[in-house]
Amino acid sequence: MTDAFEGLEIRSLVTEEGDLRLSLESVTLSEPQADEVIVQVQAAPINPSDLGLLLGPADMATMRAGGTAERPVLTLTIPERRLGAVRTRMGESMPVGNEGAGVVVRAGANVADMLGKTVGMLGGAMYTQYRKLRGRDCVVLPEGASAADGASLFVNPLTALGFTETMKAEGHTALVHTAAASNLGQMLNRICLADGIPLVNIVRREEQAAILRDIGAEWIVDSSAPDFEAKLVEAIAATGATLGFDAIGGGKLAGQILHAMEVVASRGAAFSRYGSNSLKQVYIYGMLDTGPTIIDRTFGLSWGVGGWLLTPFMAKAGPEVVGRMRQRVLDELKTTFASHYTRTIGLAEALQPDVVQAYQNKATGEKYLIDPSL
Amino acid sequence: MTDAFEGLEIRSLVTEEGDLRLSLESVTLSEPQADEVIVQVQAAPINPSDLGLLLGPADMATMRAGGTAERPVLTLTIPERRLGAVRTRMGESMPVGNEGAGVVVRAGANVADMLGKTVGMLGGAMYTQYRKLRGRDCVVLPEGASAADGASLFVNPLTALGFTETMKAEGHTALVHTAAASNLGQMLNRICLADGIPLVNIVRREEQAAILRDIGAEWIVDSSAPDFEAKLVEAIAATGATLGFDAIGGGKLAGQILHAMEVVASRGAAFSRYGSNSLKQVYIYGMLDTGPTIIDRTFGLSWGVGGWLLTPFMAKAGPEVVGRMRQRVLDELKTTFASHYTRTIGLAEALQPDVVQAYQNKATGEKYLIDPSL
Numbered sequence: 001m002t003d004a005f006e007g008l009e010i011r012s013l014v015t016e017e018g019d020l021r022l023s024l025e026s027v028t029l030s031e032p033q034a035d036e037v038i039v040q041v042q043a044a045p046i047n048p049s050d051l052g053l054l055l056g057p058a059d060m061a062t063m064r065a066g067g068t069a070e071r072p073v074l075t076l077t078i079p080e081r082r083l084g085a086v087r088t089r090m091g092e093s094m095p096v097g098n099e100g101a102g103v104v105v106r107a108g109a110n111v112a113d114m115l116g117k118t119v120g121m122l123g124g125a126m127y128t129q130y131r132k133l134r135g136r137d138c139v140v141l142p143e144g145a146s147a148a149d150g151a152s153l154f155v156n157p158l159t160a161l162g163f164t165e166t167m168k169a170e171g172h173t174a175l176v177h178t179a180a181a182s183n184l185g186q187m188l189n190r191i192c193l194a195d196g197i198p199l200v201n202i203v204r205r206e207e208q209a210a211i212l213r214d215i216g217a218e219w220i221v222d223s224s225a226p227d228f229e230a231k232l233v234e235a236i237a238a239t240g241a242t243l244g245f246d247a248i249g250g251g252k253l254a255g256q257i258l259h260a261m262e263v264v265a266s267r268g269a270a271f272s273r274y275g276s277n278s279l280k281q282v283y284i285y286g287m288l289d290t291g292p293t294i295i296d297r298t299f300g301l302s303w304g305v306g307g308w309l310l311t312p313f314m315a316k317a318g319p320e321v322v323g324r325m326r327q328r329v330l331d332e333l334k335t336t337f338a339s340h341y342t343r344t345i346g347l348a349e350a351l352q353p354d355v356v357q358a359y360q361n362k363a364t365g366e367k368y369l370i371d372p373s374l
Numbered sequence: 375m376t377d378a379f380e381g382l383e384i385r386s387l388v389t390e391e392g393d394l395r396l397s398l399e400s401v402t403l404s405e406p407q408a409d410e411v412i413v414q415v416q417a418a419p420i421n422p423s424d425l426g427l428l429l430g431p432a433d434m435a436t437m438r439a440g441g442t443a444e445r446p447v448l449t450l451t452i453p454e455r456r457l458g459a460v461r462t463r464m465g466e467s468m469p470v471g472n473e474g475a476g477v478v479v480r481a482g483a484n485v486a487d488m489l490g491k492t493v494g495m496l497g498g499a500m501y502t503q504y505r506k507l508r509g510r511d512c513v514v515l516p517e518g519a520s521a522a523d524g525a526s527l528f529v530n531p532l533t534a535l536g537f538t539e540t541m542k543a544e545g546h547t548a549l550v551h552t553a554a555a556s557n558l559g560q561m562l563n564r565i566c567l568a569d570g571i572p573l574v575n576i577v578r579r580e581e582q583a584a585i586l587r588d589i590g591a592e593w594i595v596d597s598s599a600p601d602f603e604a605k606l607v608e609a610i611a612a613t614g615a616t617l618g619f620d621a622i623g624g625g626k627l628a629g630q631i632l633h634a635m636e637v638v639a640s641r642g643a644a645f646s647r648y649g650s651n652s653l654k655q656v657y658i659y660g661m662l663d664t665g666p667t668i669i670d671r672t673f674g675l676s677w678g679v680g681g682w683l684l685t686p687f688m689a690k691a692g693p694e695v696v697g698r699m700r701q702r703v704l705d706e707l708k709t710t711f712a713s714h715y716t717r718t719i720g721l722a723e724a725l726q727p728d729v730v731q732a733y734q735n736k737a738t739g740e741k742y743l744i745d746p747s748l
Contacts, residue, residue: 269462270462274685297623303680305679
C-alpha cells in the first residue's frame with residue numbers, strides 16, 4: 001500500500017510575541033517501518049498533566065477565538081513574568097496528549113499480528129487522528145475492551161501504583177494524598193483498599209468527601225473544616241502515615257501534613273531540639289495551585305519535600321517493577337483502573353473557548369475524553 | 375578514692391508558666407565505672423546548634439536577670455504561639471552544650487591510661503565543670519593540642535565533612551553553601567580546596583565575601599547584590615553544583631538556588647513541561663531565619679528540599695565513613711579544622727544578659743568559648 005495517512009492534530013505554539021496559539025494542523029504520515037504501526041486514535045483523555053503543555057502559563061481571561069469551525073484557532077496571552085518558563089519552546093509547534101487508544105490500521109512486517117487490534121499508547125502527540133509509533137510502545141487491550149476503556153491505561157494507573165511502590169521502596173507503610181477525590185485519587189483508594197495500605201484522603205469540599213465515602217475510603221479529612229488540623233493528626237496517628245503525595249503544590253498544605261506527622265511522631269517521646277527521628281516526606285506531583293510552596297518548619301530536621309514524576313520514578317524502579325505495574329493495570333482495567341468520562345469531544349470541539357474553560361477548571365469528578373475520529 | 379566531684383553546670387528549663395529559665399545548678403558525680411572517666415571541662419564552644427536548646431523559642435526582649443553574681447538566674451518569656459514546640463521539655467531541667475574538651479581527672483580501671491590526658495568529647499551537657507562519660511566517647515587529643523584546640527572537634531568539622539560525603543553518596547560533584555563565611559563555612563572551603571570540590575559560597579555582606587576571599591575561596595556570591603541571581607547562575611554553571619546546604623532555612627533562598635540550578639540544567643536542552651531531568655537538592659541544616667521556607671516552584675519536578683542533621687547522616691553513612699571522617703579531623707586539627715574564638719567566658723558570665731545577647735546574635739566571625747574552670 002502506498003496511500004499516505006493524512007489527518008489533523010492539535011498543536012500548541014508559543015509565539016515570539018508571547019502568545020500561546022492553539023490550532024489544528026494537517027499531518028501526513030509515511031508508511032510504517034517494519035517495527036511500527038499506525039493507529040487511528042479513538043480516545044485520548046485530557047489529564048491535568050496535559051494542560052501544562054497545552055495551555056502553558058497563559059492567562060485564561062485573554063482567550064480569543066479565530067479560524068473556522070473546522071480549523072479553529074485559539075489565542076491566549078502569556079503574562080510577561082511567566083514567559084521565562086516557556087522560552088525554550090518558543091516558535092516550536094508542539095503536539096499534545098500523553099496517552100490514548102485506538103485501532104491499528106497499518107502494521108509493519110514484524111508486527112503484522114497487531115493489525116486490527118485495539119491498543120493503548122503512551123508517548124505524546126495523541127490528540128491526533130493517526131499516530132505512528134513502534135509496536136512495542138502499544139499495549140494490545142484485552143478482549144472486549146474498547147478504546148475508551150484503554151485510553152487512560154498509563155498516566156493515572158501507573159502514577160497511583162507509583163505512589164504505593166515509592167512508599168514500599170522508601171520504607172513507609174501508609175500514605176496521605178491530597179486532592180484525593182480526583183480520578184487518580186479514586187484509583188489510589190481502590191489500590192490501597194485491595195492491598196491493605198492505610199490511606200489518608202485530604203479533600204477540600206464535603207461533596208468530594210462523599211465521593212470517597214461511596215467507594216469505601218476509611219480516612220477522609222476536609223481541609224476546609226475548622227478542625228482540619230486536629231482531624232489530620234487523628235488520621236495520621238491511626239494510619240501511621242509518614243509519606244504524602246500532593247497534587248496541589250502551592251500554599252501551606254505540604255507543611256501542614258509534615259507538621260501533623262511530627263505531632264504524631266513526637267508523642268510520648270523525650271524532647272529533642274531537632275524534632276523526632278521519624279523521616280517525614282511529602283512529594284509534590286501536581287500544580288493545582290501554581291503559587292509558592294510555603295513550609296513553616298515546625299517539625300525538626302527529619303523531613304523532605306520534593307517533586308515526583310512518573311518517568312524518572314519508573315527509570316529508577318527498573319523493568320521488573322514497571323512490568324509488574326503494567327500487568328496489573330491490564331488485569332484490572334475495568335475495575336481498579338476504570339476511568340469515567342463525563343464528556344467526549346472532537347478535536348475541533350477541544351479548541352472551543354467554553355470547552356477549554358470547562359476542562360481547564362479541573363472540577364472534581366469531571367473528566368474529558370477527546371475522540372479524534374468524531 | 376571516694377571523694378565525689380561536685381561542680382556547677384548550666385541548665386535550661388521551660389516552666390509550666392511558659393518561661394524559659396537559665397541557671398547554674400550544683401551537680402555531684404559519683405565515682406566512674408570501669409569504662410568511664412571524669413573530665414574537668416576546660417573549653418566548650420557555643421555553636422548555633424546549642425542555642426536551640428539553651429534559649430529555645432524565647433523572646434530575647436523579655437530577658438530578666440536575677441539570682442546572684444555566682445549563681446545568676448535569667449528568665450525569658452516564650453511567646454504563646456511558640457509554646458507548642460517546647461511542650462515535651464516542660465518541667466525538665468536540661469543540661470546544655472553539645473561538645474567540649476578538658477582533662478581526665480579520674481578514670482575507671484579499664485581506661486586508666488587516659489588519666490591526665492586532654493580529650494575532646496561529644497555528648498551534650500558540656501557547659502559543666504565536671505563531666506562523666508565512657509572513655510570511648512572521648513578522643514585523646516594529639517600531643518601539643520590544648521583543650522581549646524579540641525573543643526570543637528565534632529559539630530562543625532563532622533558537619534562540613536558530612537556535606538562532602540553526602541555530595542558523593544548522592545551523586546553530585548559540586549556544592550552551594552549559604553551563610554558561607556561562618557566558622558563552618560570556612561572549614562568547608564578549606565576541605566573543598568584540599569579535595570578539589572568546586573564550592574559556591576553565598577554570603578549576605580561584602581565583609582563576609584572578604585573573609586572568604588582571604589582564605590582562597592573561588593566562587594563567592596553576595597545575595598544582597600542587585601545582580602545576585604545572575605551571578606549565582608554564573609557560579610553554578612561554572613561549578614556544576616546541583617546540591618546545596620542552607621544554614622538560613624527561612625525565606626526564598628533555597629528556592630532561588632534550585633531555580634538557578636534549573637536555569638543551568640535546561641540550557642541548550644529541548645523544552646520539557648516537567649523541567650530538566652537534573653536532580654536538584656537543597657538541604658536545610660540551620661535556622662538563622664526561623665520564618666517559613668518559601669519555594670516558588672519554577673524548576674520542574676526533579677527537585678528536593680529537606681532537613682539535614684549530622685546524627686542521622688552518620689548513622690546512615692556507617693562506621694567506616696564516620697571513622698575516616700573522625701581520623702581526618704584529628705589529623706588536621708590545627709589546620710583545616712581550626713576554630714577561632716573571639717571571646718572566652720566563664721559559666722556565670724554565659725548567663726549575663728549582655729553576653730547572652732551578644733552570642734545569640736550569631737555575628738559572622740564571632741565565636742564564644744565557655745571555660746567552666748574559670
